[in-house]
Amino acid sequence: MKFIRNLTIGQYIYQDSIIHKLDPRVKILLSISLIITIFLVKSWSGFFIIGIYLFTNIFLAKVNPKFVLRGIKPLLMIIILTLLIHFFITPGEVIYRIWILNITLEGIQRGTFIAIRLFLLILSTSWLTLTTSPISLTDGIEKILSFLKIFKIPAHEIAMMMTIALRFIPTLMEETEKIIKAQIARGADFESGNFIKRIQNFLPIIIPLFINAFHRADELAIAMEARCYRGGEGRTHYRTLLINNTDYVFIIITMLVLVVSCVQGI
Amino acid sequence: MIKFDEVTHFYNSEQGNKVASLSKVNLEIEKGDFIAIIGANGSGKSTLARHINGLLLPSEGDVLVESYNTKDLNMIWSIRTKVGMVFQNPDNQLVATTIEDDVAFGLENIGIEEKEMKKRVDWALKVVGLSELRNSEPHLLSGGQKQRVVIAGALAMHTSYLILDEPTSMLDPKGRKEVLEIIKRLNEEENITVVYITQFMSEAAQFKNIIVLDKGKIVLTGPPKKIFNQPDFLLSLNLEIPQITRLARELSANGLDIPANILNEDEMIKYLCLYI
Amino acid sequence: MFIHLKDVSYTYNLNMPFETVALKSINLKINKGEFIGVIGHTGCGKTTLLQLLNGLLEPTEGKVLVDNIDIHQNKQKLREVRKKIGLAFQYPENQFFEETIAKEIAFGPKNMGIAGEELEQRIKKGIEMVGLDYYAYKDRSPFSLSGGEMRRIAIASILAIDPEILILDEPTASLDPQSCSKLLSVITDLYLKYQRTVIMVSHNMEIIAELAKRIVVMEKGGIVMDDTPKNIFQHSLRKLESIGLSLPPVTHTMYELKKIGKPVSSAILTVEEAKDEILKLIRKRERNEIY
Numbered sequence: 001m002k003f004i005r006n007l008t009i010g011q012y013i014y015q016d017s018i019i020h021k022l023d024p025r026v027k028i029l030l031s032i033s034l035i036i037t038i039f040l041v042k043s044w045s046g047f048f049i050i051g052i053y054l055f056t057n058i059f060l061a062k063v064n065p066k067f068v069l070r071g072i073k074p075l076l077m078i079i080i081l082t083l084l085i086h087f088f089i090t091p092g093e094v095i096y097r098i099w100i101l102n103i104t105l106e107g108i109q110r111g112t113f114i115a116i117r118l119f120l121l122i123l124s125t126s127w128l129t130l131t132t133s134p135i136s137l138t139d140g141i142e143k144i145l146s147f148l149k150i151f152k153i154p155a156h157e158i159a160m161m162m163t164i165a166l167r168f169i170p171t172l173m174e175e176t177e178k179i180i181k182a183q184i185a186r187g188a189d190f191e192s193g194n195f196i197k198r199i200q201n202f203l204p205i206i207i208p209l210f211i212n213a214f215h216r217a218d219e220l221a222i223a224m225e226a227r228c229y230r231g232g233e234g235r236t237h238y239r240t241l242l243i244n245n246t247d248y249v250f251i252i253i254t255m256l257v258l259v260v261s262c263v264q265g266i
Numbered sequence: 267m268i269k270f271d272e273v274t275h276f277y278n279s280e281q282g283n284k285v286a287s288l289s290k291v292n293l294e295i296e297k298g299d300f301i302a303i304i305g306a307n308g309s310g311k312s313t314l315a316r317h318i319n320g321l322l323l324p325s326e327g328d329v330l331v332e333s334y335n336t337k338d339l340n341m342i343w344s345i346r347t348k349v350g351m352v353f354q355n356p357d358n359q360l361v362a363t364t365i366e367d368d369v370a371f372g373l374e375n376i377g378i379e380e381k382e383m384k385k386r387v388d389w390a391l392k393v394v395g396l397s398e399l400r401n402s403e404p405h406l407l408s409g410g411q412k413q414r415v416v417i418a419g420a421l422a423m424h425t426s427y428l429i430l431d432e433p434t435s436m437l438d439p440k441g442r443k444e445v446l447e448i449i450k451r452l453n454e455e456e457n458i459t460v461v462y463i464t465q466f467m468s469e470a471a472q473f474k475n476i477i478v479l480d481k482g483k484i485v486l487t488g489p490p491k492k493i494f495n496q497p498d499f500l501l502s503l504n505l506e507i508p509q510i511t512r513l514a515r516e517l518s519a520n521g522l523d524i525p526a527n528i529l530n531e532d533e534m535i536k537y538l539c540l541y542i
Numbered sequence: 543m544f545i546h547l548k549d550v551s552y553t554y555n556l557n558m559p560f561e562t563v564a565l566k567s568i569n570l571k572i573n574k575g576e577f578i579g580v581i582g583h584t585g586c587g588k589t590t591l592l593q594l595l596n597g598l599l600e601p602t603e604g605k606v607l608v609d610n611i612d613i614h615q616n617k618q619k620l621r622e623v624r625k626k627i628g629l630a631f632q633y634p635e636n637q638f639f640e641e642t643i644a645k646e647i648a649f650g651p652k653n654m655g656i657a658g659e660e661l662e663q664r665i666k667k668g669i670e671m672v673g674l675d676y677y678a679y680k681d682r683s684p685f686s687l688s689g690g691e692m693r694r695i696a697i698a699s700i701l702a703i704d705p706e707i708l709i710l711d712e713p714t715a716s717l718d719p720q721s722c723s724k725l726l727s728v729i730t731d732l733y734l735k736y737q738r739t740v741i742m743v744s745h746n747m748e749i750i751a752e753l754a755k756r757i758v759v760m761e762k763g764g765i766v767m768d769d770t771p772k773n774i775f776q777h778s779l780r781k782l783e784s785i786g787l788s789l790p791p792v793t794h795t796m797y798e799l800k801k802i803g804k805p806v807s808s809a810i811l812t813v814e815e816a817k818d819e820i821l822k823l824i825r826k827r828e829r830n831e832i833y
Contacts, residue, residue, distance in 0.1 A: 135363045167363050170405040175636070181598055182637040185629040186700065187653030204649065207639035211685075219358035226319055226351040227372040227419065228343050234377045238370035238387070280686075307688070307718045354716075408584065435716045438584045438745050439788035465718045468791065504720055509748070509791045509813060516817040522824070531795045535802075538795075542804055542823050 012133050018246060019061035019131045024140030026247045027128055030254045034124040037258045038117055046261035047116050053257045054123045061131045071126040072119070079115050086111030134166045139239055156232030164220070172213060179208050268295040268318055268349075268427060268459075272327035275313055275482075287313040289482040290327070295461060297426065300453045302470040303463045305479030306504040311463045314479065315431045318461065319349040331427070347376055350420025352430040356412035356437070357404070365407070365415050366391070366400040372423045383422075390418040393456075394448055410441025417448060427459045428452065435465065446472065467494075467508045471529040478503065495527040510534050543609060543626055543706050543739075545572040545595055550604035552590050564590040566763045567604070572741065574706070577733050579754035579771075580743045583786030586760040588743045589632075592709050595741070596627040625654055628705030632712045634696035635684070643669070643695055644680040650703040668702035669695070671736060672728050690721025694728060701732075707739040708732060714746055726752065748790050751811030761785045772809040779808075792816040 014020070034050070041047055058068055072079075092106030132140070142159030149155060180190070183204045190201055270293035279285045287310045295301065305311045316322040317329045320336035331349060334341040353359055362368040369390055373383045391397045394414040404412065413433050420428055428449065434442040446469065452458040462473060470476050476493045478486040480503045486493060493500070497507045497515060507515075514528035514537075524537040552565040565587045572578065572595070580588055593599040594606055600614045607613070613620045631637075640646040647665045656664060669676045672694040684695055693713070700708070713729065714722045726749060732738045733753060744750055750757060750771075757774050759767035766785060767774055775782070775789075779797045782789065789797070796810045796819065806823055810816045 135367060138363075163363060164361060167361060167404060170403070171357060174405070178631060179637055181593065182629075182631050182634065183649075185596060185598060185624070185631070186637075186650040186703065187624060188649075189653065204637070204639045208637055211638075212636060216355075216358045219353065219355055220361060222321060223351075223353055223359040223416075224361060224371075226321060226346060226353075227423070228346045228375040229371075230343070230375070235374050236377050236379060236383065238367060238374055238380070238383050240380055306720065440584070440786065506719055510795065512813045513792055513795075513816050516813060517820060520817065520821055531791055531798060534795050535798055538799065538820065539802075539804075542799075542806075542820065542827060 013063060013067060013130060014133070015062040015131075017060060017062045017131070019057055019127075021246070022131075022250060023241055023243045023247045024132050024136040025143050025241060026243065026251060027132055028137070028140045028144060030251065031124055031128040033254070033258055035121060037262055038120050038124065041117075041261050041264070043264040044113075046264040047113075047120060049257060049261040049264070050120055051116075053254070054120065054127060057127050058123075058130075061127070063130050067130060068123070068126055071130075072122055075118070075122055079118050082118060083111040083115045086114060135163070135239070138162045138166065139237075139241060143241060154232075156235065160232075168213075168216065171216075172209070175212050176205065176209055179205050179212075267297060267332060269293070269330040270314075270317070270327070271330065273317060273324040273329060274326040275310075275317065275322060276325040286482050288317070288324075291482070291484055293477070293484065295427070295459060297459055298453070298457050299459050299461070300450075300474040301461050301477060302473035302475070303461065303477045303479060304465070304467070304470050304505060308481075309479040309503075310482040311479055312431055313482075315351070315429050315461070315463055318427070318429050319346050319351055321351075343376065347372075347423050348425060349427045349429060350417075350423060350425035352413060352416050352420065352428065352433045354432045354435055356409045356416070359416045360404040360412060363403060364400070365396060365402050365404065368404065368415055369418045369422050372419050376423070386422040386424075390422040393421055393452075394418045408441060409437040410444035413437065413441065413445050414448060417445075417452075421452070421456075421458075425458065427461065429461045429463075431463045432465065433462075434469070442466075442469070467506050467511075471508045471511075478505070490529050491527045494529060543574060545627075545707070546570070546607040546610075547591075547594060547601075548605045548607060550594060550601040550606065552587075552594060552599060553602045556602055564763055565594070565601075568594075568765055570758065570765060570768070572707070572739065574739055575737070577740045577753050577755055578742070579750035579757045580741065580760065581745070581747070581750065581757060581787055582760035586786070587763045588760055589711060591760070592629060592711055592741070592743065595707075595709060596629045597623050598629070625703060626705055627707045627709065628700040628703050629709045630697055630700050630711060630713060632715055634700070635689075635692035637696065637699075638684040638692070641683060642681050643684050646684050646695070647699045647702045650699055654703060664702045664704065668698035671701050671732065672698045673724065673731070674698070688721070690717055690724060693717060693721065693725060697725075697728070705738070707741065710740065710742045712743055712745065714744065714749060722749075729753070745788060747788060747793070747811065751790065759785055759787065771811060775809040775811070776807075 038050060041050065058065070087103045087107040088101045090104050090107035090110050092104040094102045095105050096103040138159050141162065142155050145153050145155035145158060188201065188204055193201065270291045273288055273291040274286055275288040276284045276286055291314065303311050303314065313322060317324060317336065318331070320342050323337055329336045331345045334345055336342065336345060360368050361371055366387060369387045370383055373386060378386070391400055394417055396411065396414055396418065399407065399411065407415070417428070430449065434445050437445065449460050449462065453460050464470055471490045471494065474489065475487065476490055477484055478493060485503070494507045494511045500507060508529060510528055510531060514524060514534065515526045518524055518526040522541060528534050528537065547568050547570040550565060550568045551563070554562045554564055568591065580591065582588055590599065594601055597606065597613050597620050605612045608619060608623050611619045613623050638646055640649065644665050647668050648661055651661055651664045665680065666676045669679055674691070674694060679695070684692065687695060697713070710729070714725055717725060729740065730753060733740050742750065755770060757767070757769065757771055758765055759774065775793060790811055792813055793808065793810055796806050796808045796816060799806050800808050806819055810819055
């Protein structure tokens with residue numbers, strides 16, 4: 001648990017790189033475009049182009065590949081599962097037989113294709129979160145959402161909620177750790193028992209945690225009021241986001257990559 | 267100046283009857299004052315503090331901050347800019363993901379423009395000695411450091427009155443020292459008025475004036491020497507006197523010709539040297 | 543029950559980024575019937591030490607022996623240890639989750655298989671041991687209490703396990719002076735009247751001075767002093783302050799007097815002791831002057 005606490009949320013790791021210095025709005029929107037494109041791509045060469053693009057980004061970001069792979073680890077199971085399912089259920093030319101299951105050529109092709117797609121999807125979000133600090137992300141999201149103000153989206157409120165959540169996640173995780181230890185010291189057992197029993201066993205953690213969180217929220221609200229907080233009206237911003245030439249260059253290159261990969265195989 | 271004029275505050279108790287947490291309080295706090303407020307649990311200390319910046323409003327009477335009434339909804343934000351408040355729990359006052367952003371929070375709220383904000387944040391962080399930690403995340407700081415960030419936030423607002431509600435109860439001795447050092451400096455160098463609520467008599471002894479509350483009423487005011495010269499009265503209010511003062515009383519009762527209201531070690535040593 | 547930490551080290555996040563050494567080669571023996579005060583700067587490893595004592599944490603190096611048995615090699619012993627050692631963390635009232643105080647206090651013993659009449663007795667005894675009235679409190683919500691009461695009920699919930707050894711991490715943190723002294727008399731009772739072994743971490747030297755016959759001073763993950771209060775306060779002031787000990791004002795005064803050459807002892811922790819020491823010195827002076 002302490003491990004999670006010490007890692008800044010979303011795996012952000014500071015480096016002095018051009019990618020880190022890009023405007024978060026640009027990165028967020030390009031990331032979304034990437035994700036959409038990955039779904040639209042129909043050819044191996046398209047994936048190849050996007051793959052090169054993403055690896056170049058990660059290289060330019062001076063991020064240790066170890067951290068990138070760590071982001072993939074938890075989802076590795078899903079990728080492998082998807083791979084195997086497609087191997088077996090896709091109809092077509094059978095090339096191998098295990099017991100009653102048939103592995104088809106089409107299955108291998110399809111499975112690999114979808115697995116690579118998943119891999120690239122994970123990379124395109126990892127790339128964003130590894131190089132953009134949580135505050136920058138929140139700032140970027142707020143600015144993007146405020147453009148959608150005409151749709152009555154409460155951009156400021158959402159950003160404020162995100163900021164406070166990010167601020168308190170480490171604190172609440174510490175609190176959870178303490179509560180778990182305190183209950184174990186009173187003989188609580190979180191390991192054994194059937195499914196229902198295990199859920200019951202979590203009440204002594206969840207209830208104190210909720211009470212703690214609400215209590216904090218209460219006190220925080222009063223402190224914010226004492227500091228003149230009254231919603232988004234008339235608020236200025238300490239951090240200003242500026243789009244400069246590097247951002248424009250990046251946007252153009254990315255757009256090119258996306259368009260080219262889309263048209264491959266047509 | 268902050269003025270309390272016949273302030274009474276009612277709330278509904280668990281049993282459902284009306285209880286006065288403050289009762290006809292009259293008080294004047296001048297610019298540059300350095301005041302401690304003491305009282306047993308339930309004496310109304312926190313309630314009084316929260317009336318100063320309008321977090322609570324009087325049921326009867328008025329609270330005026332430089333002639334603006336806290337009941338005036340148009341002026342309340344201006345009042346809260348002038349009156350900064352530091353609460354007990356260091357964690358539950360920090361709202362942003364880095365120290366720097368948190369100090370800027372209040373300034374964003376009152377619409378200060380970016381260039382001016384940067385100047386004020388830099389200055390406030392320097393005054394409290396946390397410039398190097400400007401990019402740190404709140405949960406990695408010690409309790410004392412967190413409270414200093416809160417104070418910096420108030421300073422950045424150009425607050426004239428700093429109200430601190432038991433800011434050191436959750437801190438270790440080192441953190442307590444940090445907080446007291448800073449507010450003393452702010453009072454002396456920046457002429458910021460300090461109103462400090464505490465249950466530690468050794469802290470109260472360091473202030474210029476002390477206000478003693480009991481059951482919502484002010485029962486005694488004066489410099490520490492006067493207050494701690496009445497230990498029996500304080501005991502009847504469930505309050506103590508500082509350890510050094512207790513020693514002075516004991517020695518005085520045993521025949522030594524030393525004042526019974528000695529407040530700190532330096533004084534004690536000075537008098538003891540006459541004897542030993 | 544005799545606890546022995548033998549060459550114990552503890553590292554958080556071992557072999558991962560952000561690895562931190564919290565304790566290094568600790569050797570500590572705790573005997574039945576002791577009252578031990580543990581003091582040190584925030585971050586010196588006190589809380590980690592406490593969690594090693596009751597087996598909540600397993601040392602990364604070294605052994606935790608209870609009655610000469612390594613508790614991390616013997617599951618049965620570990621379970622027994624959990625029943626015999628009660629640990630109250632800082633702000634123990636944060637663990638409350640039940641609707642009534644009786645149910646809250648029942649949690650611990652229930653986890654250990656106690657039920658029925660004996661459970662009722664444990665709850666009653668727990669509440670009484672902390673100086674509160676069983677009938678007045680058992681059906682109230684734990685959240686309806688004052689700060690001082692909550693603290694006492696939290697400790698009662700640990701006492702209901704009927705531990706031989708009680709470990710308290712800053713039991714008086716944030717309490718107002720009145721609640722603080724009430725809690726202190728509870729702890730005194732637990733030690734003297736109910737004969738528990740007590741290990742208490744506190745920044746408050748005055749409290750430790752009242753009851754501890756042995757003080758363990760920690761710094762940067764190691765034990766730097768393990769001695770009686772009298773011996774510890776013979777050390778230099780600078781040394782003590784550098785390890786983060788905040789001395790009671792009277793002790794500080796004695797130290798300052800000693801520094802300017804007055805023949806006083808600095809092993810003074812209470813007002814009584816200070817008064818006696820000063821008067822003793824004055825009388826000696828007077829006698830010398832007569833001659």
